[in-house]
Amino acid sequence: MDANLEKPSTVYERRAGKRRMPTEVTIFLVLVGIALVYEILGWIFIGQSFLLNPQRLTIMILQVSVIGIIAVGVTQVIITGGIDLSSGSVVGMTAMIAASFAQSASWSRALYPTLTDMPFIVPVAVGLLIGLAAGFVNGWLIAKTKIPPFIATLGMMVTARGISKWYTKGQPVSGLTEQFTFVGTGIWPVVVFLTVAVIFHIALRYTRYGKFTYAIGANPQAARVSGINVEAHLIKVYAVAGLLAGLAGVVTAARAQTAQAGMGVMYELDAIAAAVIGGTSLVGGLGRITGTVIGTLILGTMTSGFTFLRIDAFYQEIVKGVIIVAAVVIDVYRQKKKRKA
């Protein structure tokens, strides 16, 4: 290894021009590949185009928007070398609580009859705050008590789900104001997803917040010696993940025009899968939002394609499982290759 490095011994040449092909390009090609397979199978078996159906594509993106919003937060957590299992449950919890502040006065069974017909900002703010608080608790536990992220967020996963059931004793929260449900109509969830993705893509790449996130994931000791307040930063990252889960909860409730305690079940696993398929390494220090967005679209395309081909949902889960593992295996090999390069 050393010998190879000595060869281009022109002392530090100005950037030799060829950066490596970014991981995202590879993942994007995978996405295109999957879509093309469906396209071909579609023509053969159903006599329809998969891609040339804007409606299908819109629905597909709509369906994964909520997963995508969570995945943006989860990606950041995974980059620090952690994991967040609680995001699905936090979606459920915030959906319930936010919806309870968004009920219309015309609905006879409002949870807080005195607090009906509130301006749209109130339920949204409540949802975001609840999510932020859940994330903060996760981060605080991990940073201060040093328990593994897996355990801290597992605890939050179970607790938050419990809270969403306890909140109305299992009853759904309905009769939401139109002002509120507007966020879930049309293309809005996709807009929210992409806005969040752009914001955090920029934050991760161009701000100190991002640089520190990668540094902590790559080597927490070295990050600490370099003057980074690792504990405070971890709390920040988990709080951001919680905030985004809260946002996803608001969108979910708005889109369904009701909230139920079972909302968001298993979303955390889809979000982790999207991040991992998108090239985020579970070891920490590596990963990008662009990859996660593509990873989310891959999950969406797969689901949509199975429905399109009228294949049983059971197969869908089996294939999804295989793809997640394959993505990680490929990533491990890719990392190994980079190390030797």
Place this chain on the structure above:
Amino acid sequence: MPVSSSTMAAVHASRAVPNAEYLLSAEGVRKDFPGVVALDNVQFRLRRGTVHALMGENGAGKSTLMKILSGIYTPDKGIIRLKGQEIQLESPLDALQSGIAMIHQELNLMPYMTVAENIWIRREPLNRFGLVDHSEMYRMTDNLLRRLNIDLDPETEVRYLSVANRQMVEIAKAVSYNSDVLIMDEPTSALTEREVGHLFQIIRDLRAQGIGIVYITHKMNELFEIADEFSVFRDGRYIGTHASREVTRDDIIRMMVGREITQMFPKEEVPIGDVILSVNGLSDGCYFKDVSFEVRAGEIFGIAGLVGSGRSNVAETIFGVTPAVAGTIAIDGKTVNIDSATTAIANGMAFLTEDRKDTGCLLILSVLENMQIAVLQNRFIKAGFVQEKQIEECCERMAKRLRVKTPNLQERIENLSGGNQQKVLIGRWLLTNPRILILDEPTRGIDVGAKAEIHRLVTELVRSGVAVIMISSEMPEILGMSDRIMVMHEGHVTGFLDRAEADQVKIMELAAQ
């Protein structure tokens, strides 16, 4: 002819192979690590029923040799003989089954298992149903411990035992393999005086039973108390073997340090300015106590001492990585409260840590990201955004100045050689324009060329008025570079030496006590 590992058991069984002059011997052993020759044409001969001490400074090659003899490393060259038979050890298990057992500095016991389970792991006695026969295992352990005069309950979980008692368990385990050779790596480093006495009694008993004991130590008095013979190593070379009765302390020190300073460092006389850093009565409540010193602008202040003397811990505490329990730190005469690396950096300090991989490099990130991480604490930020262009240009200039060899700044740091990684880390700190630079083993494990460059750079820095604290295990480096040297031993400062009066023997005397 080398014997394969499968026949080792047979060799071992024939304890009868008589009168081989040496129980264990190694001839012409060589071991290369990337960039370093750890052992060069080394020999070692252990007689039956003796305690043989290995002496040498840090990095002399003692531990590498022992790792070869216990099957952890394979030598690149050389012959190892056990009772006259040439052997090749493929793994630690292989060595153990041949009768060579090593007791490591970090004990390798399983804390939640009992003494008996730890000793007989992998060899548990089974009953007729094929299940572990615990009562038989406890009985065997009891016999073994009684034979060794070790007073322990076989059913205690190891986590409840003191370090000394854990060591006894390790010894019992080694003996349970009917080992002929027992290798102990600084076994007394964590023991109290009474425990040391007990350990020595057990060593004497084992010796009387004909077992050969290899005893690695830094402590002179132990050598005279327990060792029959000793071998000295220096810079990966074998220096000599003597009977401990025939030599004095001074002889041994001379053998350990008797090298000439072969490399000349570009030491320059730099005008020394005012006191920048003063440390007063600093303790961390664990590794060092009551450390006081001052460092001036333009001065290179060396800290010498053996591994474990607390040198690095002092640096960590000054830099706020581990908290102090007593003492004060003042910069420019003003007492400062440094509670984290962040405040240390804000106070103009920089700290190149000892372990490049563990606490230095962000291995999977690029050279650029590695270099910029410390300076981002307080510079190159505008309206929350990192000024990518400016910082990249700055890093490019720094990489050029330090002559970092890398295809580009986007290369992952883990693909660079050790010397170039070190340069990147030095660059990380120079970007913060430090006034006080702490260097912990700045040239460990890097090639000679990079070493000289780093020394030249340090000289350049002190010329510009930076105060440098340099911790190093390498005598030539510490003697060649330092204006003043503080020597530590077991957490205490044992003396200060000026450049004019310092030499290897004086440092060794203060460091080894």
